[in-house]
Amino acid sequence: MKAPRKGEGKGAPSAQELVSRFAVEGFVLSRPAARALALADALEKPLLLEGPPGVGKTEIARLWARATGSPLVRLQCYEGLDEARALYEWSYGKQILYSQLLREKVGEVLGGAPSLEEAVARLKGQADVFFSMDFLLPRPLLRALLSPERAVLLVDEIDRSDEEFEAFLLEMLQDFQVSVPELGTVKAVHRPRVVLTSNDTRELADALRRRCLYLYIDYPGVEEEAAILAARAPGLPEALRRQLAAFVGRLRRAGLRKAPGVAESIDWALALAAVGAEDLGRPALEETLGALLKHREDLKQVLDNLGALRPPAV
Amino acid sequence: MQKGLARFARRLRREGLRVSTGEMLDAARVLLADERAGGLADKERLREALRLALVKRRSDFARFDAAFEVHFATPGGRAEEKKRRRRKGRAAQGGEGGKGRASTPAGAPSAGSLSPAQRLSKLRLPRPLRPETPSSQPSQEASEESNEHPPTPEEAAAALAESLLERKGDGEEAERKGKERFGCPVLRAERRPAERRPSALRPAVERKDLRGDWMAEEERALADEVERELLRLRMRRVRRKRLARRGTLWVQRALRLSVGTDGVPMRLPRRRPGRREPRLLLLVDVSGSAARAAASFLALAARLGESFRKIAVYFYVDGAHEAAELLPGFLRERPTRAALERAASQIPGLNLHALSDMGRALYQVLGWEERALRRDTLVLILGDGRNNGLDPCAWALEAMRARARKVVWLVPEPYRLWGTGDSDLRAYAPHCDLMVEASDLEGLKRGLRRAGSRLMVRG
Incomplete structure (x- = not known):
């Protein structure tokens, strides 16, 4: 991949440029996705990517960072995620250590104080030193805001987090600033490019959706998936690639317990290439289908119905 | 452009989409940015750009697309749409009307001389179809159709779904395994050993079919049994709460508290799991x-x-x-x-x-x-x-x-x-x-x- 020139990360690459930069990384970026990224960049709006697991939402954010030459800051959401883990924490250990080491110095400062009130007044002027940036542990959100370059902030699987956390994100996504009680409001040095991903396992709040541009990424069509496989598993014959893409497309509509994502179909293509398969015959499938399907029942059902599901060789 | 955008937003709101003023402003900014990139001449690009800013749910895509098609249709197309709406309106007025359904008890003579099937179709209520998947699915199907032979994907999927639902083999084993028959785990009634079956001394309310006819005393016994179960449920909850986890050690708070005891952690607070x-x-x-x-x-x-x-x-x-x-x-x-x-x-x-x-x-x-x-x-x-x-x-x-x-x-x-x-x-x-x-x-x-x-x- 062509390394972005210094300062290029701050510019907004066009949709076409993004497609070609992603292609260098072996990622087939669809036209709507490229335009969504370009517009989110130009408008400095967060982009909410929704879609089933394994269609490349996280990968898009990762490659967007590479394509724009920006650092990637990732926040993986989960149930119970709170401000302390997402935004900042005070380094209590460091504060205690410093207060112990500086005990004598504190004694010196307070030594000449004639009264308790005077000592408190002197201490008041000094105590804030323990609540400065030196003792702050920035977590992903704050890291993205304080980044000296324009970063790509990936808030991954936002639907796993609690509603409280969603509400907390609103200020950040609206104004790109956060409030730290001891320090005041911290504003972004450079507004980060923000990507939120969701698997749509729960409904996100309207307030959050309103603040974002929205893009739904579905499973790719056969042609598109064949192109992805060509980029990621070039060792596979073209006819087999197309057959594989059609087969995976059928499986996705067959109501399996876990529909295979693009990542799994790439794994499967690589597995087929590794065993030197030339067609989707039963022996090759039995050997490699574990790369595609992740439940025993799914494997059994697919192997039992292979005749009906397998597309003819092209 | 602003007026056109406002009209389109009004149409979307009429279709049930919630479009806020902020989203309209976003849409305007998106269009401006797109215009600079020379994109507005293309209808598809316009649709994508507006959808990106105005639609925040996949389930709204179909409604948005329909509204877009109507709003940005050619003049002839728009007239056609108006005609279609008028026809639809006339049909709704003169057609079924939906009167008297559901409020009439079953068996009432309101249905007149209609056959059961006709009565049923008159009672049929409006219902939405499953939301369509708007993005890549059609193209996928189209491309498959172009270069493949039967069985079609739908047939193959139906065959697999059928095999997932149908009973595997026959005999007692399949009967026992409800999961194989219905596609989900099934908790069936337990067969009770003869010695534990209810006797005449103990009313058999627990095992009596709730759909059948019940005597008054059986109803009372059922109510008593329900009361007992209510008590058991309450006790169960209390026990569970008592046995709930006490939480994990809260190291930061312990350190902070230890400042008061010269760095010695005398108190070890615990962080309770989020409730x-x-x-x-x-x-x-x-x-x-x-x-x-x-x-x-x-x-x-x-x-x-x-x-x-x-x-x-x-x-x-x-x-x-x-x-x-x-x-x-x-x-x-x-x-x-x-x-x-x-x-x-x-x-x-x-x-x-x-x-x-x-x-x-x-x-x-x-x-x-x-x-x-x-x-x-x-x-x-x-x-x-x-x-x-x-x-x-x-x-x-x-x-x-x-x-x-x-x-x-x-x-x-x-x-x-x-x-x-x-x-x-x-x-x-x-x-x-x-x-x-x-x-x-x-x-x-x-x-x-x-x-x-x-x-x-x-x-």
């Missing part, structure tokens, strides 16, 4: 065939739900009706059909004698509760899944399950009748986490105990 009030969504069939089961179920569910602030209750026959306010009443009254009928009479529009239409109830509840359904929501359904041949709308249950934590279905029918006649349990089962044979009180208790344990783990 969230789980939600309970009850969907209860109160039609004649399930009425007694519903009364007992509601009494038990009321006890289960009284510890939780968030509870939603819907009664349904031919449509869903909100009934959360009535739930506490079932703890005070004996769980009889009469009690249920008294409660139902307080709900305007609920007709206990209407034809059951669970499909309609499901998509109604999905529409009302979609935003509230989350991973901490347990959906409990009591019903026989009989739809009188109407569309079961299993997609609505699938959508609920995708959002909720669990879907547990209590079926007040013996297992042997599941999926027979007009029962749509086969369509619903793959979208449940558990189905319970709850044709008697014991089954109801077992089902609720299982559902309750799933709930209370987090409570």
